Amino acid sequence: xxxxxxxxxxxxxxxxxxxxxxxxxxxxxxxxxxxxxxxxxxxxxxxxxxxxxxxxxxxxxxxxxxxxxxxxxxxxxxxxxxxxxxxxxxxxxxxxxxxxxxxxxxxxxxxxxxxxxxxxxxxxxxxxxxxxxxxxxxxxxxxxxxxxxxxxxxxxxxxxxxxxxxxxxxxxxxxxxxxxxxxxxxxxxxxxxxxxxxxxxxxxxxxxxxxxxxxxxxxxxxxxxxxxxxxxxxxxxxxxxxxxxxxxxxxxxxxxxxxxxxxxxxxxxxxxxxxxxxxxxxxxxxxxxxxxxxxxxxxxxxxxxxxxxxxxxxxxxxxxxxxxxxxxxxxxxxxxxxxxxxxxxxxxxxxxxxxxxxxxxxxxxxxxxxxxxxxxxxxxxxxxxxxxxxxxxxxxxxxxxxxxxxxxxxxxxxxxxxxxxxxxxxxxxxxxxxxxxxxxxxxxxxxxxxxxxxxxxxxxxxxxxxxxxxxxxxxxxxxxxxxxxxxxxxxxxxxxxxxxxxxxxxxxxxxxxxxxxxxxxxxxxxxxxxxxxxxxxxxxxxxxxxxxxxxxxxxxxxxxxxxxxxxxxxxxxxxxxxxxxxxxxxxxxxxxxxxxxxxxxxxxxxxx
Amino acid sequence: xxxxxxxxxxxxxxxxxxxxxxxxxxxxxxxxxxxxxxxxxxxxxxxxxxxxxxxxxxxxxxxxxxxxxxxxxxxxxxxxxxxxxxxxxxxxxxxxxxxxxxxxxxxxxxxxxx
Amino acid sequence: xxxxxxxxxxxxxxxxxxxxxxxxxxxxxxxxxxxxxxxxxxxxxxxxxxxxxxxxxxxxxxxxxxxxxxxxxxxxxxxxxxxxxxxxxxxxxxxxxxxxxxxxxxxxxxxxxxxxxxxxxxxxxxxxxxxxxxxxxxxxxxxxxxxxxxxxxxxxxxxxxxxxxxxxxxxxxxxxxxxxxxxxxxxxxxxxxxxxxxxxxxxxxxxxxxxxxxxxxxxxxxxxxxxxxxxxxxxxxxxxxxxxxxxxxxxxx
Numbered sequence: 001x002x003x004x005x006x007x008x009x010x011x012x013x014x015x016x017x018x019x020x021x022x023x024x025x026x027x028x029x030x031x032x033x034x035x036x037x038x039x040x041x042x043x044x045x046x047x048x049x050x051x052x053x054x055x056x057x058x059x060x061x062x063x064x065x066x067x068x069x070x071x072x073x074x075x076x077x078x079x080x081x082x083x084x085x086x087x088x089x090x091x092x093x094x095x096x097x098x099x100x101x102x103x104x105x106x107x108x109x110x111x112x113x114x115x116x117x118x119x120x121x122x123x124x125x126x127x128x129x130x131x132x133x134x135x136x137x138x139x140x141x142x143x144x145x146x147x148x149x150x151x152x153x154x155x156x157x158x159x160x161x162x163x164x165x166x167x168x169x170x171x172x173x174x175x176x177x178x179x180x181x182x183x184x185x186x187x188x189x190x191x192x193x194x195x196x197x198x199x200x201x202x203x204x205x206x207x208x209x210x211x212x213x214x215x216x217x218x219x220x221x222x223x224x225x226x227x228x229x230x231x232x233x234x235x236x237x238x239x240x241x242x243x244x245x246x247x248x249x250x251x252x253x254x255x256x257x258x259x260x261x262x263x264x265x266x267x268x269x270x271x272x273x274x275x276x277x278x279x280x281x282x283x284x285x286x287x288x289x290x291x292x293x294x295x296x297x298x299x300x301x302x303x304x305x306x307x308x309x310x311x312x313x314x315x316x317x318x319x320x321x322x323x324x325x326x327x328x329x330x331x332x333x334x335x336x337x338x339x340x341x342x343x344x345x346x347x348x349x350x351x352x353x354x355x356x357x358x359x360x361x362x363x364x365x366x367x368x369x370x371x372x373x374x375x376x377x378x379x380x381x382x383x384x385x386x387x388x389x390x391x392x393x394x395x396x397x398x399x400x401x402x403x404x405x406x407x408x409x410x411x412x413x414x415x416x417x418x419x420x421x422x423x424x425x426x427x428x429x430x431x432x433x434x435x436x437x438x439x440x441x442x443x444x445x446x447x448x449x450x451x452x453x454x455x456x457x458x459x460x461x462x463x464x465x466x467x468x469x470x471x472x473x474x475x476x477x478x479x480x481x482x483x484x485x486x487x488x489x490x491x492x493x494x495x496x497x498x499x500x501x502x503x504x505x506x507x508x509x510x511x512x513x514x515x516x517x518x519x520x521x522x523x524x525x526x527x528x529x530x531x532x533x534x535x536x537x538x539x540x541x542x543x544x545x546x547x548x549x550x551x552x553x554x555x556x557x558x559x560x561x562x563x564x565x566x567x568x569x570x571x572x573x574x575x576x577x578x579x580x581x582x583x584x585x586x587x588x589x590x591x592x593x594x595x596x597x598x599x600x601x602x603x604x605x606x607x608x
Numbered sequence: 609x610x611x612x613x614x615x616x617x618x619x620x621x622x623x624x625x626x627x628x629x630x631x632x633x634x635x636x637x638x639x640x641x642x643x644x645x646x647x648x649x650x651x652x653x654x655x656x657x658x659x660x661x662x663x664x665x666x667x668x669x670x671x672x673x674x675x676x677x678x679x680x681x682x683x684x685x686x687x688x689x690x691x692x693x694x695x696x697x698x699x700x701x702x703x704x705x706x707x708x709x710x711x712x713x714x715x716x717x718x719x720x721x722x
Numbered sequence: 723x724x725x726x727x728x729x730x731x732x733x734x735x736x737x738x739x740x741x742x743x744x745x746x747x748x749x750x751x752x753x754x755x756x757x758x759x760x761x762x763x764x765x766x767x768x769x770x771x772x773x774x775x776x777x778x779x780x781x782x783x784x785x786x787x788x789x790x791x792x793x794x795x796x797x798x799x800x801x802x803x804x805x806x807x808x809x810x811x812x813x814x815x816x817x818x819x820x821x822x823x824x825x826x827x828x829x830x831x832x833x834x835x836x837x838x839x840x841x842x843x844x845x846x847x848x849x850x851x852x853x854x855x856x857x858x859x860x861x862x863x864x865x866x867x868x869x870x871x872x873x874x875x876x877x878x879x880x881x882x883x884x885x886x887x888x889x890x891x892x893x894x895x896x897x898x899x900x901x902x903x904x905x906x907x908x909x910x911x912x913x914x915x916x917x918x919x920x921x922x923x924x925x926x927x928x929x930x931x932x933x934x935x936x937x938x939x940x941x942x943x944x945x946x947x948x949x950x951x952x953x954x955x956x957x958x959x960x961x962x963x964x965x966x967x968x969x970x971x972x973x974x975x
Contacts, residue, residue, distance in 0.1 A: 006788075006923035010910055013795055017907035020802065021900055062788040063916070064925040071763055075788045111806050118799045125792060133683060137792040144694055144796050148803025151701055157708040158719050164701045168628065171641055171694070178648040179621070179743075182680075186655040186750040189758025191679070211746025580723070585637070585714055586629045587723050590732040593625055597738025604742065610753040618743040622736050629732045630725070656761065659754030664777035666769050667861055667934065675777070677761035678768070682782035686793040689867040689953060693800035696960045700807040703967060715725075 001052055004045050005060045005077050008087060008128065011041055012121035016114045024109065032102050035113035039095035039120060046091055046124070050084040056519050057081075057503065059130070067515050072192035076130035076514055081500035082335055083127040086251065086258060089339050090123040092483070093250045093346055097243035100350055100476040104357075104462045105243060112152065119145040119247065126255060130514055132181055132267075133191045135259060139177065139223070143170050146252065149244040150236050153461070159239035165585045166236040172592060173222030173229070180215030183208055184267070193266040194514035197507050201270025209271055210607055214600045216263050221595070224256030226320060227290040228595040230313050231581060231588040234297070237309035241461055242353030246480070249308065249349055250342035253316045257323045257338070261331060261504065269507045276326055278606045280410070282599075283324025288418050290317030293577070295425035299552075300574055304352050304362040304433055308345065311388065311426035315341050318419050322403040328505055330406040332497035336487075337399025343484035344387040344396065348430065350477035351381040354469055355437070357462045364433040369440030374469060378438025380477050385434055385549075387484055389427035390420075391542035392535045395487035398494050401534020420541050427541070428548035435553060442553035492528030499523035613654035620647030634702040634712045642695050649684050656680035773930040774860040774939035782865070783945045787924040791909055794949060798906045801956040805899075808963045833882070841883030848876040856950035860939040866946040870953025877958040886969045889962060898959035905952020912941050912948065 015038035019031065052058075057080035061067075065074025094116055101112070122145060126138035147170075151163030185191060187208055188199035200209065218229070225233040237248055264272075264279075272279065294314025301307035319341075322334025354377045356362050359370050371378055387394040400423065404416035435441040460466070487493065502523045503509060512518040551558065580587070620643055627640030656677030662669055664678035706712050709719075723731070751757070764781060774780040782790050852873035859865030881889040916925035924941075931938030 003917055006913070006917070010913065010923065013791070014907060014910045016795075017798070017903045017910065020798075021903035021907070060922065062922055062924050063784060064922045065785055071759055073760075073763065074785050111802055114802055115799060115806070118795055118802075121795070122792070131789070133786075134789050134792065137789050137796070140690075140694075141792055141796045141799060144697065144799045144803065147697060147701070148799065148806050151704070151803075151807055154704050154807055154809070155708075157705070160701060160705045160708060161717050161719060164634070164698070164705060167698050167701060168637065168641060171698075172625070172628075172644060175621070175644050175648050179617075179651060182648065182651045182655055183746055183750070185652075185680070185758065186756070189756075189760050189762075191760065206749050207745040208747075208749025211742050211749075214742060215746075582723060583718055584723070584728075586631060587728055589625060590629045590723075590728050590735060592735075593629070593739055594731055594735030597735045597742065600742035601738055604745070611747070613753055614747040614750060615744065618740055618747060621743065622740050625736060625739075626732065630729060654753060655750060656756055656758075657754055658756055663863065664765060664768075665775060665863060666777060667775040671769050672766070675765055677756055677758060678764055678777040678781050679758075679761050679786075681778045682786065682790075685778060685865070686782055686790055686867055689871060690793050690796045690800070692871075693797045693804075693956060693960065696964070697800045697803045697807070700804045700964075703964075704807055 001049075002058065002060060004049055005058070005079055005128070006062070008042055008045050008049070008124040009121045011045070012038055012117040012124070016117035016121070019110050019114050019117065022110060026110070031110045031113050032098065035117060036095055036098045036102075038117055039091055039098055042091040042120060042124065043088060043095060046084055046087040049079055050081060050088055053079050053081050053084055054500070056522065057513060059514050059517070067192070067195075070195065070198065070515050072190065072195050072515065075134055076192065077128040078130040078510075078514060079128060080503060082258075082497065082504055085335060085339065085497070086127045086255065087124045089342065090127075090247075090251050091120060093247055093342070093480075094120045096346065096476045096480055097246045100246070100353070100473050101243045102470070102472045104470050104473070105241070106461055112149075115145050115149050116243075119149065123251065123255065127258065130193050131191055132184065132193055132196065135262075136174070136177055136181055139259070140174055142252070142255070143174060143223075146248070150240040152241045152244065153239065156239060161583065162235040162239040165232045165583070165588060168585050169222055169229070169232040169588050169592060172589060173219040175219075176215045176222070176596070177219035180212045180219065183212040183215070187212075192514070193262070194511040197267045197270055198511050198515070200267060201507075203271070205271055205608060207604075209268070210603050211600065213268055213272065214596065214603050217260060218596045218599055220256045220260045220263070221286070222592065224253045224260070224320065225313055225316055226286050227293050227317070228591040230290065230294075231591060233313055234306050234309040234581060235583060237312065238303055238306035242349055242356065245305065245349040246346040249312045249345040253312060254319060254338040254342060257316070257319050257334070261323050264326070265505050265507060266510055269505075272607060275607050280324060280326055282602055282606075283326075284321050284412065284415065287317045287320030287324055288415075290314065290320065291418060291422040292317070295422040296574075297577060297581070298426050298429045300578065301429065302364045304355065304364055305349070307364075307429055307433060308348055308352065311430065312345060314422050314426045315345070318400070318403070318422060321407070321415060321419065322399070325403070325406055325410060325412075326505075327406055327410065328498060328501035330403050331504060332494075332501040333399045333402025333406065335497055335501075336395060336402065336493060340395030340399060340484045340487050341388070343480045343487070344384050344394065347380060347477045347480040347484070348384040348388075350473065350480065351377050351384065353461065354473050354477065356460060357466065357473070358469060360460050364436055367437045368442075369437070371438035372440060375438065376474060377469065377477070378434060380474075380481055381434045381438065382431060384481055385427050385430035385545070386542045387481065388430060389423050389542040389545040390538040392538045393488040394484050395493065396484070397534050397538035398488060398531060401531045401537065402494055404534070404537070416537070420537060423541050424544045424548060427545035428552065431545055431549035432552040435549060443556060492525075494531055495526050495528045498526055613650065617647045617651035617654065620644070620650060632713050632715065634705060634714065635699065637714065638695060638698045638702055641698065642691065645691050649688060652680045652684050769933060772926065772939055772942065773933045774942050775934055776860055776862060776865070778863070779860050779865045779942060779946065780939070783942045784926055787913070787945065790945075790949075791913065791924070794906055794909055794952060797953065797956050798902060801902055801959055804960050804963055808967055838883050841879045845876055845879045845883065848872060848879060852876060852950075852954070856946055857936070857943075859946035860942045861934065861936070866949025867953055869946075870950040871957060873950065873954035874957030874961065878961060881961070881965065886965050889965065893958040893962060895959070895962070898955045898962070901951050901955025902959065905948050905950075905955060908948035908951075909945060912944055915941065
């Protein structure tokens, strides 16, 4: 069992290296099969490890260098349920995208598969590591693989610019993280998360601790795409190849939030724990702003992938609200939400990919009614929209309900309303676009607040069989959506991650486990409570989204006074916010710098 | 005076960011990014330095003699070589953007809006 | 945003950023007085435990070997990324026509004889130096990363002394890709040795030999070789790809 742990990283890496050396004479199907097999093996390994870790987490020291007297000499992997859940999710998404791109997706050789496997290995390393610099290394590796995958469509200008914006902003995020690591190392003389936590807890808060914390959080906010570090996301996700978008929307951003939780709970809880209420306020505030802004920008989009990208921004804000409440049920809820929502969004992106394959366009207005020829894809798309809204039995309602309940318990009852509003406002444009494209609903004329980004210029990603939908494409989309549905049907899902979350938040238990090999006491599974309120909220949200979608479709039938009122009040806001998303990398970096300054100022003022 | 190396690290980071924000040429922008990266190296190496100590190479030096911190040296060594390839990747992106858009000026790359 | 508003936003931001950074830096121990426990411990026990005299290499390839595996794969991914980004478009065809290049103003400037002779003369010593640095990585400063870069500059000298065609013959794409793949793969395989010996991944299971001798430090020596091969292959590949971009006129067909 112990040997399986490093294999979760080593197998994708070895497979990637072998695949690069494979002679070009190998058939395309050979590359596909090899890559899918490697991803599949990782799914199996991580699932086995996940099942095992619920009995008790395991620490694995590389090179045989075990710690002496609380000083870690080598690097550790910590196999605990939450990390392994994310690894299973990542492997599943990679396998799904590789199946989707089977044979038809234009990959010109094996380089695409190589990078996808490296990406998977990096995610596994990122989730499992117990060392701060390893976290940074795997962060970098994930990012570099992502940059190349994002810019894969070299014939498309938008794709390249998106990749460039992505690369520049995320590299700066990485440098911020490294600066934070340097500061922490200067203070503690350690790179092991547990050891740093013990060392920092011995001294009071001062400028260095706050600055290091701000830099680490800001760098991870860039990755997670929290406002105002989010500008790169819509540019990149709109133009990246579809299988890559699945990974991006499914797990990439969520990993930034996972790292924030890990960084805080292993290292900074001892020294910053007294100010938990303030930290909560800052994090939840950032999450709320992101959720609202993302939802706001969703509405005017006509480019379906850009629409989905903004919905990703909005939902990441909601995950942050869960993580930022700094409590076990909220963390469990955030992970569940992240997982189930990621699967739904992955499926939606795959549907958009099928649209691109059949109709050569992802423009909502341009494809008006043309999607009638692909009704099954339409069904998946619309179901996915309902899943975004949190309709039971999609697992999304469980995650959102957990976060909302915990927020109410901690004195933030309005959080649920914000989350529901954001869910409705992100699901409604999806339903609107789906109904328009696949059913031909809505008149041709449309309101004039639309975004300039049109979906007609997307280059097709496939070269053959444009007249039919390859079954593997549809099946992979259905599989992702089905998995989210199945997750929601798991009995007592809401409490299954609770023991793992309790352990996640316990700094002392983590340190004892890692540095002294003390296995923590098993936390019993609490009794499951039926989430009826959450389920009802989910149904209401889905209905509200449908109504809003209808309003969007039959906009011209609303009385002129209402229409005028809406465009007078919201019009300038839309124009203003849209103008900020200019596509100019200098703008994005300016906002990033300002964001770091604001975050730093807030924390410096409140945490001392 | 002893604060100077740390201040230089902060200065390099800020100056690199300024270069990126005001850049009119993508190649210049990518190089500014590597200036920001070099600030992190300066910071790491400055942190690990010990006055009067030698390099952590024990070929001639006996074990136990004062040497600087080997960990930051190892981190910087591997990272700087790897960073060169990442810069190459960014430059490749810039070259392709130029081929498509005909310009290296970020102000003129306005295809991603709204 | 207009240039002025962007710049003003940035100035406001960077003032806060710099203030924060400097405030944080003040908390560091004085420059030159670092006493971190990790570094101190390794300084004491590193040579005895790994039989390597270059402690930096011991840290990079043994104590923190898994990190370095990740870094090596960053290099791997970046090189593959360059290959993906600079590959010929579907709608491009390469032509080597010298006349066309001249018309485009892209002809290679004539290399002087001095450069040619010097370049040719330096190729041998550079390769030798590179190999020396790679192989002695566990004894003296250097190692796979630095040595690999030196080896790649030998490829650059081939281009300077001759032509792009000569470079391509010396380091064809298939060879550099193979070097990439072999280097990265070998590092992972060396790690598996540890698993096969019933120990943790990347444990130094080979005989450690006598400190100070060339054949010592177990897997550190092998890992250095693997990394050297990969870095040399990777950088040569990047070099050749970028040169191809500019020297071969590609026409949109």
